[in-house]
Amino acid sequence: xxxxxxxxxxxxxxxxxxxxxxxxxxxxxxxxxxxxxxxxxxxxxxxxxxxxxxxxxxxxxxxxxxxxxxxxxxxxxxxxxxxxxxxxxxxxxxxxxxxxxxxxxxxxxxxxxxxxxxxxxxxxxxxxxxxxxxxxxxxxxxxxxxxxxxxxxxxxxxxxxxxxxxxxxxxxxxxxxxxxxxxxxxxxxxxxxxxxxxx
Amino acid sequence: xxxxxxxxxxxxxxxxxxxxxxxxxxxxxxxxxxxxxxxxxxxxxxxxxxxxxxxxxxxxxxxxxxxxxxxxxxxxxxxxxxxxxxxxxxxxxxxxxxxxxxxxxxxxxxxxxxxxxxxxxxxxxxxxxxxxxxxxxxxxxxxxxxxxxxxxxxxxxxxxxxxxxxxxxxxxxxxxxxxxxxxxxxxxxxxxxxxxxxx
DNA sequence: GCCCGGAGTGAGTGACTAATCACTCAACAG
DNA sequence: CTGTTGAGTGATTAGTCACTCACTCCGGGC
Numbered sequence: 001x002x003x004x005x006x007x008x009x010x011x012x013x014x015x016x017x018x019x020x021x022x023x024x025x026x027x028x029x030x031x032x033x034x035x036x037x038x039x040x041x042x043x044x045x046x047x048x049x050x051x052x053x054x055x056x057x058x059x060x061x062x063x064x065x066x067x068x069x070x071x072x073x074x075x076x077x078x079x080x081x082x083x084x085x086x087x088x089x090x091x092x093x094x095x096x097x098x099x100x101x102x103x104x105x106x107x108x109x110x111x112x113x114x115x116x117x118x119x120x121x122x123x124x125x126x127x128x129x130x131x132x133x134x135x136x137x138x139x140x141x142x143x144x145x146x147x148x149x150x151x152x153x154x155x156x157x158x159x160x161x162x163x164x165x166x167x168x169x170x171x172x173x174x175x176x177x178x179x180x181x182x183x184x185x186x187x188x189x190x191x192x193x194x195x196x197x198x199x
Numbered sequence: 200x201x202x203x204x205x206x207x208x209x210x211x212x213x214x215x216x217x218x219x220x221x222x223x224x225x226x227x228x229x230x231x232x233x234x235x236x237x238x239x240x241x242x243x244x245x246x247x248x249x250x251x252x253x254x255x256x257x258x259x260x261x262x263x264x265x266x267x268x269x270x271x272x273x274x275x276x277x278x279x280x281x282x283x284x285x286x287x288x289x290x291x292x293x294x295x296x297x298x299x300x301x302x303x304x305x306x307x308x309x310x311x312x313x314x315x316x317x318x319x320x321x322x323x324x325x326x327x328x329x330x331x332x333x334x335x336x337x338x339x340x341x342x343x344x345x346x347x348x349x350x351x352x353x354x355x356x357x358x359x360x361x362x363x364x365x366x367x368x369x370x371x372x373x374x375x376x377x378x379x380x381x382x383x384x385x386x387x388x389x390x391x392x393x394x395x396x397x398x
Numbered sequence: 399g400c401c402c403g404g405a406g407t408g409a410g411t412g413a414c415t416a417a418t419c420a421c422t423c424a425a426c427a428g
Numbered sequence: 429c430t431g432t433t434g435a436g437t438g439a440t441t442a443g444t445c446a447c448t449c450a451c452t453c454c455g456g457g458c
Contacts, residue, residue, distance in 0.1 A: 021405070041326050043242060045445065056407050061447060120329070127240050127326050129376040130319070139376050141387075147385035158388045162369070165389055170361070171370035177328040177338050186346035187339075189357045190364055221435075244415060255437045260417060 026063045029053040033074040038117035041124045042071060072134055078121035079142040085111055086146065090153035095131040101154040102165065108168055109193055112175055228252040232273040237316035239321045241270060271333050277320035278341040284310055285345065289352035300353040300363065307367055308392055311374055322375040336348045 032053035036044045046067055049056040064070040084102050093103030111118060125142075128135035150161050168192060174180070179187040231252035235243045245266055249256040263269040271392030285303050303376060323343075328333035349360050369389060373379070378386045 025405085039329075041329065046447085047445080053283075057446090058408080058448080059406055062406085065266075065447090067446065123325055123329075126322055126372055126375045131239065134335050137378060140381055140383075141377075143376075143378070144383060144385050145390070147388070162388055162391075163362075163365075166362075166365040166369040170365040173325055173368050173371075176325045177335060179339075179342070182339055184339075184343060185344050189346070189361055190342070191359075224435085237399090245417090246415075257417090257418080258436055259436080261436085266416065 004031060022063070023056065025053075025059075029055065029060060029063055030070070030073050030077050032080050033070050034117055037071060037074050037124060038078070038120035041174075042128050046070075068132060068134060071128065072138055073126050075121055075135065075138050075142075078118045079125075079138070080114060081121070082111065082118045083142075083145055083149070085115075086149060087153075090149065094153065099154075101156050101160065104154060105164065105167070108171055112171060116175060119172050119175045122172055142153075146196065153188075221262065224252075224254065224258075228254065228259060229269070231278050232269055233277050233316055233320060236270060236273050236323060237277070237319035241327050245269075253380055265334055268332055270327065270331075271337055274320055274324050274327075274334065274337050274341075275346050277317045278337070280314060281310065281317050281321070282341075282348070284314075285348060286352075289348065291351065298353075300349075300355050300359065301351060303349065304363065304366070307370055311370065315374065318371050318374045321371055325359055 010095060029049070033049050036049045036052050040048070046060055047057050048061040049070070053060070060070070074147065085107050089103045089107035090100045093100040098139075125135055125139050129139045130136075147165075150156055150164060154160075156164065174187075174191045178190050228248070235248045235251050239247070245259055246256050248269070249259040252259070257277050259269070263272065284306050288302045288306035289299045291297075292299040323339050324334055328337075328338045345362060346364075349355055349363060353359075355363065373386075373390045378390050
């Protein structure tokens with residue numbers, strides 16, 4: 001019978017009317033996909049994603065014809081979320097006369113706590129980029145946009161940009177391997193927040 | 200670890216046998232596993248690894264009872280190869296009065312060209328670390344050993360060590376996503392070799 | 399009332415894959 | 429020659445996965 005009909009029956013009556021119901025479901029599905037892919041990687045089964053989204057697996061495949069399509073959409077959403085966080089941090093820093101480079105650096109560490117999924121999706125996409133051409137293109141686009149934003153908004157030099165990305169990658173990896181749960185010097189050093197005099 | 204560590208045992212000179220010893224086959228299998236896992240990630244099927252090693256899939260499972268066991272062994276070999284490269288670079292630099300920190304940095308970029316598999320295994324293990332407990336432990340051990348080596352041999356400060364690892368992670372990721380094949384400013388900047396005045 | 403189209407699903411299917419099992423054969427000791 | 433042991437395999441199994449299809453349900457237009 002209705003196996004999981006008790007999940008979210010309270011569908012908001014005041015839904016945004018700009019989205020049709022199918023588009024809305026698609027958006028919900030992608031949100032769920034981000035959650036599950038972030039946790040279990042590309043190998044996450046579609047059944048589990050469908051369950052997380054509260055729909056049947058069959059309907060998942062109506063909304064996204066193939067699994068790579070779904071993964072690409074999830075990655076797109078996650079990398080947009082990251083981009084927006086950085087753009088906002090840069091804009092706010094600019095408005096308040098702060099150093100935008102430093103603000104964007106802080107935005108990264110903030111992102112770990114608030115939105116761990118985004119960083120995990122990033123790591124998983126690096127693996128996907130080694131195999132899937134579409135994933136690789138998406139990852140390259142993400143780096144390009146972020147690099148352009150950084151150079152444009154902060155005026156960082158090439159060397160500064162490189163260093164900024166390097167620390168970002170370190171944060172990504174440390175989050176992926178759960179270094180924060182390890183009680184050892186290396187873990188403490190490599191996950192600690194940057195001090196003031198960082199160079 | 201110590202169970203399969205006899206890489207080149209003394210082959211019996213008196214008797215020539217057409218059949219290999221199990222230990223020898225195990226070592227060959229692990230070498231093949233490193234190649235295949237590096238290329239295709241944790242999802243690489245055991246049939247393919249067996250084929251690469253020139254043995255049957257059934258025998259693969261006799262030599263390693265489970266796939267995670269095999270992956271862990273492959274990762275161990277790959278990270279040892281990395282460790283040895285760093286240790287050697289540090290030792291040589293020390294002997295010749297060079298700066299060991301810089302030498303170890305150069306060893307990393309050299310490693311990309313010579314032994315790309317090692318870096319790819321590293322990236323793949325980050326994903327494995329999010330799922331498999333054994334893989335996570337292995338990755339943590341690898342970081343610990345490397346961190347200790349760095350601090351001991353180069354006398355780098357915590358901050359210097361952190362920066363060294365950050366650049367290492369950047370190199371890892373750029374290799375994984377094939378950034379070197381991209382013709383764009385971000386790719387060129389993030390993959391270029393470090394200049395002399397890097398800080 | 400009746401059709402039509404879109405939302406949504408239960409029940410599959412074929413392809414694969416980790417792991418098992420029953421078995422063969424080579425080598426050697428006695 | 430014979431019994432034993434370890435190397436090695438073909439065939440199979442149990443389970444999982446991406447993906448499909450025939451179907452139901454429901455609201456709106458005629």
